[in-house]
Amino acid sequence: MTPASDDGRALGDRLRSRDLSAAAPVLNMLESRSPEARAQTAALLHAVSPASVGGEAPGHVVGVTGPPGVGKSSLLSHLVEGWRGRGRSVAVLAVDPSSRRSGGALLGDRARIDVDPADRAVFVRSMAAGNRLGGLAPSTRAAASALAAAFDVVVIETVGVGQSETEVADVADTVAVVVQPGSGDVLQFLKAGIMEIPDVLVVTKADLGRVATRALSDLRSALRALGAQDTAVVAVSSVSPPAGIDDLIDALDAHRQSLDLPARRLRARRMHALADFSAEHGERGLRALGGRRAAEKWLAEQDPGLDVPALEEALGERTAQRG
Ligand SMILES: Nc1nc2c(ncn2[C@@H]2O[C@H](COP(=O)(O)OP(=O)(O)O)[C@@H](O)[C@H]2O)c(=O)[nH]1
Ligand SMILES: [Mg+2]
Structure with a gap:
């Protein structure tokens, strides 16, 4: 018997009543690979779905992504x-590439996220990465959507830059891409159209002076040239x-205000279901759906009211029909 506190639905109810102490057992459940935990995870996701919450989960899901060492x-x-100074509770899911076989070399002198351990309104957890650089494990998608029912802000920190390397845009309401001054990669990716224009661009290490100022102005002129001059760039x-922390918080808030949240969350649920489906059924499963593009197209036509477990079930039924 699982204790009642570990029951997926009970945990979902606790998150919905904004009980922040549910975060740790929720993560333990989501990361457990037992068959029992899978059923409980479905119950949890159902309990935090818009139908159960009575609208989209209130938290702001923020992706913070960029190359290793950028800060x-x-x-x-x-x-x-x-x-915290603005009275908001915060959960951080730090997707840790060190769990990848080749990841160790990427890390260099890595800083840890430093928070007050006595502050119960802050939750930080390192999570395993998905299979690709910038990839997310299914548990991270589930954790982000579940914790958004309870926390005011849910951050997903991922390593990656460019197009194929980051899945965080499928999950987050707002994506901040973090840029290292003096490294032209993000600038080049933007100019070449390899990278989608992020919601917010952040130039770190402004204390380095001129190289950071230059990065800021180069990014701003590239955005102007792309007709995206409204995209916030913050040093x-x-x-x-x-420095710049309040400005960045304001820029993230402004993006959230301007966002069509229900549309973005609906897309996130569909991508989440597809990611779970392909984690379980692999390339063969995707082929049975006619490929990733066809699967995405089909998902976009489904009832917007379906939650993630229901969408996964629908994908499974579709392979059975097609197969
Ligand atoms: N000069 C300077 N160094 C920084 C700044 N932020 C981070 N660093 C350093 O850059 C390195 C990588 O930082 P870290 O936060 O681990 O980067 P991450 O890999 O992107 O998470 C560490 O040595 C930090 O001390 C900054 O604003 N200015
Ligand atoms: Mg880091």
Whole structure:
């Protein structure tokens, strides 16, 4: 027997009543691979679905992504403090590439996200990465949507830059791409159209001075040339005295305000179901759906009221019909 506190539906109810202490058992359940946990996860996702919550989960899901060493974790320590200063509860899911076989070499001198351990309105968890750089494990998608029922802000920190390398845009309401001053990669990707225009661009290490100022102006002129001059570009420094943190929080909030949240969340649920389906059934499963593009197209035609477990079930039924 599982204790009642580990029951998926009970945990979902706790999140819905904004019981932040549910976060740790929720993550334990989502990361467990037992068959029992799978059924409980479906119950949890149902309990935090819009139909159960009575609308989209209130939290702001923010993706923070960029190459290793750019300063994401250092920045998050300050962002968490800034959000707390505004009275918001924060959960951070740090997707850890060290669990990948080749990941160790990427890490260098990595900072940890530094938070007040006594603050119960802050939850930080490292999670395994998906199969590709920038890829998310199914448990991270589930965790983000579940925790958004309870926390004011849910951050997913991922490593990656460019197009094929990041899945965080499928999950987050707002994606901040973090740029290293003096490295032209994001600029080149934007100009070449390889990378979709992020919701917010962040230039880190503003304390480095001119190289950071240049990165800022180069990005702004590239955005203007692309007709995306409204995209916020914010410079921050995570060394004392920290700078730009409030501006960044304001920029993230402004994006959230301007967003069609139900549309973005609906897409996130469909992509989540497809990701879970392909994690379970692999390439063969996708082929049985006629390929990824066809599956996405079909999902886009389904009832917007379906939650993730229902969408997964529908995908399974579709392979059975086609097969
Ligand atoms: N000068 C300077 N160094 C920074 C800043 N932010 C981070 N760093 C350093 O950059 C390195 C990588 O930072 P980290 O936060 O681990 O980057 P992540 O891999 O993107 O999470 C560490 O040595 C940090 O001390 C900053 O604002 N200014
Ligand atoms: Mg980091």
